[in-house]
Amino acid sequence: MGSAAVTFPALFFRQVENQKEKEALRHKEYGVWKSFTWREYGQKVRETAAGMLSLGAERGDFIGILGDNRPEWLFCHLGAMTIGCITCGIYPTSASNGIHYVLNHTEARILFVQDEEQLDKVLEIIKETNLNQVVVWNSKGLWGFSHPKIMLFDAFRDEGIRYLNAYPKRVDERMGALDPEDTAMVIYTSGTTGPPKGALISHRNILSVTEAFMSVLPADASDEVISYLPFSHVMENLSSVFMGVYAGLTVNFVESLDTLAANLREVSPTLFGSVPRVWEKLASAMRLRMADSTCLKKALFRLAMAVAQNYVSAGRRGRTSIPLRMVYWPLYWLVLFHLKRQSGLERIRWALCGAAPAAPELFEFFNGLGIALVEGYGQTESTGIITVTRPDNPRLGYVGEPIPGLVVKIAQDGEILVKGPGVFKGYHKEPQLTAETIQDGWLYTGDVGVMEDGFLKILDRKKDILITAGGKNITPSHMENKLKFSPHIQDAVVIGDGRKYLVALILIDEENVTKYAQDNRIPYTTFADLTQNPDIRRLIEREVATVNKTLAGAETIKKFALLPRRFYEEDGDVTPTKKVKRRFVEKRYAHLIEQLYRE
Amino acid sequence: MDLVKSYRQELKLIRKPWTRFCVAVLLVFLLGLPWYAPEYVTHTAALIYIYAIGVLGQNLLIGVTGQISFGQAGFLAIGAFTFGHLVRMGIPWPPCLLCAGIVAGIFGALVGFPSLRLKGPYLAIATMGFGIAVYQVFVNFEWLSGGRMGLIVPKITPPFGLSETRFNYYFNFLFAALFTLLTYNIISSFMGRAFVAIRDNEIAAEIIGVSLTRYKLISFAASSFYMGIMGGLYGLFLGYLEPNMFTFSESITIFVAVIIGGLAAVEGSIMGAAFVILVPQVFSAYKEMVPAIFGVTIILVLIFEPMGLYGRWFKMRLYFRNWPYR
Numbered sequence: 001m002g003s004a005a006v007t008f009p010a011l012f013f014r015q016v017e018n019q020k021e022k023e024a025l026r027h028k029e030y031g032v033w034k035s036f037t038w039r040e041y042g043q044k045v046r047e048t049a050a051g052m053l054s055l056g057a058e059r060g061d062f063i064g065i066l067g068d069n070r071p072e073w074l075f076c077h078l079g080a081m082t083i084g085c086i087t088c089g090i091y092p093t094s095a096s097n098g099i100h101y102v103l104n105h106t107e108a109r110i111l112f113v114q115d116e117e118q119l120d121k122v123l124e125i126i127k128e129t130n131l132n133q134v135v136v137w138n139s140k141g142l143w144g145f146s147h148p149k150i151m152l153f154d155a156f157r158d159e160g161i162r163y164l165n166a167y168p169k170r171v172d173e174r175m176g177a178l179d180p181e182d183t184a185m186v187i188y189t190s191g192t193t194g195p196p197k198g199a200l201i202s203h204r205n206i207l208s209v210t211e212a213f214m215s216v217l218p219a220d221a222s223d224e225v226i227s228y229l230p231f232s233h234v235m236e237n238l239s240s241v242f243m244g245v246y247a248g249l250t251v252n253f254v255e256s257l258d259t260l261a262a263n264l265r266e267v268s269p270t271l272f273g274s275v276p277r278v279w280e281k282l283a284s285a286m287r288l289r290m291a292d293s294t295c296l297k298k299a300l301f302r303l304a305m306a307v308a309q310n311y312v313s314a315g316r317r318g319r320t321s322i323p324l325r326m327v328y329w330p331l332y333w334l335v336l337f338h339l340k341r342q343s344g345l346e347r348i349r350w351a352l353c354g355a356a357p358a359a360p361e362l363f364e365f366f367n368g369l370g371i372a373l374v375e376g377y378g379q380t381e382s383t384g385i386i387t388v389t390r391p392d393n394p395r396l397g398y399v400g401e402p403i404p405g406l407v408v409k410i411a412q413d414g415e416i417l418v419k420g421p422g423v424f425k426g427y428h429k430e431p432q433l434t435a436e437t438i439q440d441g442w443l444y445t446g447d448v449g450v451m452e453d454g455f456l457k458i459l460d461r462k463k464d465i466l467i468t469a470g471g472k473n474i475t476p477s478h479m480e481n482k483l484k485f486s487p488h489i490q491d492a493v494v495i496g497d498g499r500k501y502l503v504a505l506i507l508i509d510e511e512n513v514t515k516y517a518q519d520n521r522i523p524y525t526t527f528a529d530l531t532q533n534p535d536i537r538r539l540i541e542r543e544v545a546t547v548n549k550t551l552a553g554a555e556t557i558k559k560f561a562l563l564p565r566r567f568y569e570e571d572g573d574v575t576p577t578k579k580v581k582r583r584f585v586e587k588r589y590a591h592l593i594e595q596l597y598r599e
Numbered sequence: 600m601d602l603v604k605s606y607r608q609e610l611k612l613i614r615k616p617w618t619r620f621c622v623a624v625l626l627v628f629l630l631g632l633p634w635y636a637p638e639y640v641t642h643t644a645a646l647i648y649i650y651a652i653g654v655l656g657q658n659l660l661i662g663v664t665g666q667i668s669f670g671q672a673g674f675l676a677i678g679a680f681t682f683g684h685l686v687r688m689g690i691p692w693p694p695c696l697l698c699a700g701i702v703a704g705i706f707g708a709l710v711g712f713p714s715l716r717l718k719g720p721y722l723a724i725a726t727m728g729f730g731i732a733v734y735q736v737f738v739n740f741e742w743l744s745g746g747r748m749g750l751i752v753p754k755i756t757p758p759f760g761l762s763e764t765r766f767n768y769y770f771n772f773l774f775a776a777l778f779t780l781l782t783y784n785i786i787s788s789f790m791g792r793a794f795v796a797i798r799d800n801e802i803a804a805e806i807i808g809v810s811l812t813r814y815k816l817i818s819f820a821a822s823s824f825y826m827g828i829m830g831g832l833y834g835l836f837l838g839y840l841e842p843n844m845f846t847f848s849e850s851i852t853i854f855v856a857v858i859i860g861g862l863a864a865v866e867g868s869i870m871g872a873a874f875v876i877l878v879p880q881v882f883s884a885y886k887e888m889v890p891a892i893f894g895v896t897i898i899l900v901l902i903f904e905p906m907g908l909y910g911r912w913f914k915m916r917l918y919f920r921n922w923p924y925r
Contacts, residue, residue: 026602031603031609032604032605032606032609033602033603033604034604035604265601266600266602266603267602289924289925290923290924292924292925293923293924293925294925297922297924297925300923301923334923338922338923339923342921342924344600347600
């Protein structure tokens with residue numbers, strides 16, 4: 001569906017008309033998948049928009065949404081956009097001070113929260129905010145509770161219906177008055193370096209980026225996606241909202257992040273976009289389960305993967321011989337297809353890995369399975385996408401080519417600059433920062449990269465590049481991604497700025513290492529104890545040695561330390577999207593680092 | 600892809616097209632069996648169907664509800680003789696069969712009462728006592744059992760010019776199929792879930808609102824109803840009844856069928872029934888050795904497949920379902 005519509009809600013309601021009784025949203029309730037058709041979806045959005053009007057929402061007001069992915073999120077999201085308000089998603093994992101920061105920064109007057117658990121956090125800070133009304137989607141646990149500023153979603157929707165009956169044209173009038181340059185949403189960047197910044201995204205940003213993205217990776221109404229990344233992040237918006245509405249596809253909400261694997265098997269989406277961490281987890285789960293399999297199955301797996309790697313690399317060179325095909329396809333149907341089926345990936349048409357850097361080995365693995373996993377690069381400030389790999393023209397180690405309409409160039413210092421309709425409007429209440437980020441229409445991404453034959457290669461975040469004592473420029477993410485591809489390593493931080501050699505702080509993958517310990521009868525008591533176990537150290541040593549073999553001399557990890565505790569968002573170790581806050585971690589484990597250099 | 604969009608869909612007996620195909624092939628195979636298999640095979644298959652009904656019932660009690668019982672032969676005898684006497688009175692067979700089930704069911708509920716207070720071996724002994732008592736009653740009261748001559752049960756004249764063996768085969772196949780479906784239905788209904796809850800943890804079951812008294816009695820009554828029906832069909836199949844058919848060893852045979860087939864497994868019940876009929880028949884050439892061989896086979900099955908024949912079947916399916924994982 002072409003986007004001749006000038007605003008995103010206009011596109012949405014056009015899609016409602018086109019798709020009518022086709023399933024738009026699915027969510028699981030008491031073990032059964034319930035769905036909303038596009039007609040119902042449109043009606044709910046209209047009712048929610050009217051409900052907001054009945055609460056006095058004005059054009060340009062910020063509407064906060066705090067909750068996990070579920071249909072109500074999208075009703076509120078699109079409802080707010082429809083009447084010219086600005087959606088502001090808050091990470092459900094945020095503590096009350098994080099919620100406080102965002103609510104006060106946006107001066108939101110209306111907030112939607114998922115349930116009693118989220119409401120508890122809001123109640124702690126409600127007096128210090130501008131909130132006039134908090135609407136709770138799920139009334140469970142709130143029986144008998146009353147507060148002048150809090151109402152339940154059912155009552156709110158009834159208000160909306162009453163408002164719609166009284167003023168049937170008001171919602172359409174507000175939608176008609178929208179301008180493409182109006183801000184549709186604000187996305188608070190996860191902030192690996194400082195407090196979150198609110199990136200303002202306009203309707204034009206959304207429409208242009210979606211159209212350009214869809215021209216490279218097309219989707220249609222028969223497609224299905226799974227929604228599980230937080231809506232407060234641009235990537236989930238791109239997949240479930242922008243692409244969902246543009247293509248008229250079906251969005252399936254997971255029950256929770258813990259049930260992602262099971263829900264994937266149930267839904268078998270046709271398109272799947274995720275962060276490297278999830279892809280790494282899927283790959284390591286497959287490899288570990290195969291390691292547990294019978295000898296015959298293991299041998300078949302190894303053979304199939306070896307042939308698949310050859311087949312894929314030959315395909316990349318455009319030289320897949322008939323004998324190779326004759327070996328590959330039987331093995332594909334015998335082994336590889338079933339591996340995909342077991343993970344719910346057998347219907348995937350294309351899959352995207354983005355939002356953080358990933359190791360080329362990850363793409364080799366999934367491409368070998370027959371999954372067209374491509375890498376994309378973008379940031380919130382570019383409305384999600386800058387470059388994406390075309391499935392028919394992949395190049396390993398590169399993040400693809402710029403999407404149509406965007407111009408990418410490399411500055412003198414190697415920084416990636418972007419110009420085009422996807423570049424955001426600016427940071428909310430941060431004119432100075434906006435002026436630093438957008439200069440002459442060019443978005444300064446803060447990433448360092450190179451362009452080769454139209455393909456972009458990301459080296460690292462500008463601020464993260466290390467210069468060793470020997471004067472060698474090192475991009476730590478390159479080594480970190482290789483380390484993270486190991487099923488036993490969850491996260492790694494490579495350190496060496498101004499030092500003689502590189503060291504790494506490694507966080508073990510608890511699930512897989514625990515299993516390793518059990519299988520090898522390694523006794524341990526706590527997580528910290530596990531990390532101090534000599535056998536586990538040897539295991540990680542082997543993993544590091546394997547990675548070192550693929551690295552140049554100066555890039556090799558000479559020493560490493562296993563972190564004694566998990567990363568917690570609440571403690572500031574990671575962002576809500578689980579990206580490691582490098583500076584913070586370096587500071588927290590300064591003693592470990594010093595020890596590594598002293599030894 | 601396995602999206603369950605309604606409870607009806609979730610409760611569907613066969614959900615996957617491939618399984619539907621396999622079941623259809625099996626049905627065609629079974630329906631055609633009397634036309635290509637030797638007569639003795641057809642005869643044996645009919646007997647397996649009859650046993651399968653009883654084993655299904657006992658599996659409801661032993662496997663699903665977790666109540667050990669050794670009184671099967673008693674209920675079987677009650678059902679069989681009720682049927683025999685009623686048919687001899689000139690009553691058409693369908694109401695007689697129903698009465699056989701109901702009378703056995705009533706006795707089942709009566710025996711179920713001790714189960715409210717007894718558990719494990721104590722319950723086993725109590726039910727065993729009932730089975731032996733029933734046998735003794737039939738042996739000692741000739742007017743009940745027909746005495747030394749036994750009780751002649753008039754057979755049904757086969758319709759459509761079918762031979763007696765073929766008719767018996769289809770007749771019992773129909774009942775076995777009906778009771779298999781009924782068992783599936785019971786297991787997936789509230790009643791079945793209540794049975795499972797009782798088996799897993801009586802206190803927890805009571806806390807979530809399962810009435811132990813009601814559902815234990817229902818379980819006993821239902822399983823005895825199955826045994827009663829089996830008794831009726833058995834009488835009709837043999838055309839003759841005598842108390843010696845219902846000794847304690849018959850209880851053991853059915854108990855073994857439940858265990859060998861696999862506890863709480865519907866398909867296992869049918870496999871268990873087939874096992875207890877076929878093993879003695881296969882080894883019938885070694886006459887006096889048959890009980891020993893039967894016993895050894897049971898030991899071997901239980902050593903190598905503690906989950907019974909259904910467990911083996913389940914693992915085989917799992918092998919392919921989990922392919923290429925373990």
